[in-house]
Amino acid sequence: MQEILYEAERVSMVYKKGKYKANKEISLQIRRGEIVGVLGPNGAGKSTLIKQLVGHLKPTEGRVLYKGIDVYKQTRTVAGQVAYFAQEPHVLNALTAREALVFTGQLRGMPKSQAMREADELLERFEIPEARDKQLKRLSGGQKRMIGIGTALIGHSPVLILDEPTNELDPAKRRLVWELISEYNLEGATVILVTHNVLEAEQVVDRVAVINHGRLLALDSVTKLKQRVDQRLKFEIQTAYGASDDVEEVLKGWGIIQRHGANRMNLLVNKEEAGDVLSMIVSSEELPIDEFSVLPPSLEDVYFHIDHEGKEGAGA
Secondary structure (H helix, E strand, O other): OOOEEEEEEEEEEEEOOOOEEEEEEEEEEEEOOOEEEEEOOOOOOHHHHHHHHHOOOOOOEEEEEEOOEEHHHOHHHHHHHEEEEOOOOOOOOOOEHHHHHHHHHHHOOOOHHHHHHHHHHHHHHHOOHHHOOOEHHHOOHHHHHHHHHHHHHOOOOOEEEEEOOOOOOOHHHHHHHHHHHHHHHHOOOEEEEEOOOHHHHOOOOOEEEEEEOOEEEEEEEHHHHHHOOOOEEEEEEEEOOOOHHHHHHHHHHHEEEEEOOOOEEEEEEEHHHHHHHHHHHHHOOOOOEEEEEEEOOOHHHHHHHHHHHHHHHHHO
16 A cells, blocks of 8 residues: 555634634545645635645644654655645746756755756756746746746655646646656656646546535545546537527526536536437527537536535535
């Protein structure tokens, strides 16, 4: 059995003198060598949990263990072994891109010559050689983010914690980041990442933690989470312009509807009822649907389904 690297024990964080709970009694374990994705909407409590794992926030209640020891009793050890990429990562804006990478590598104990060599390799891999000698504050948002990711990767720390690493990146750079995450994981790194790119994350994560309203709603493998909705099929529907409300009114009794823009929606229905829905859509001459397709559930659908369950439970 894989070693338990991180463990959160009933962790809660309270702000504003108890008026606001950013997370609520979260318990989870993260094993050495796995990639865990943390999913949830803005304000769900994801970044708070990540900062507690890193040691930047002390839980109001509960505790976080790293290799069995409270994070706050070994902050130096955690800082030396855990590379953290924050959403706003740059405190080195006066340095050039290469200097920032080299300086971070040296902070992690690398000899300067090795840090310089690895910094150059990362810049070449990132395909942004023009950023090499520019100050970070003069780079574009996407370039800054790549250098920030580079500061997490340099030195090959045994643990990578990445908070929204692919924000502001074009599709090619996002693909590169996922490739690098997979490569570092194959070398043995444990990876914990917060992301909104559910469909992309599905290709690399081993397990998924779904968080909303400060609570951990699910933590399991992608396959097992999909089994929670595998009795459903997804209808991707494009309605006639301005007709989404009318279509939703007809379909809402069949399952969960997710709206995507003015004229697009997804409908999750039980497999045994999918044939009836299909017949209704095909045979109805009055239902204003321009296009539709039927697909098995994705990780994104799993997330919406679990979040829907969580909201119903909270309401109850």
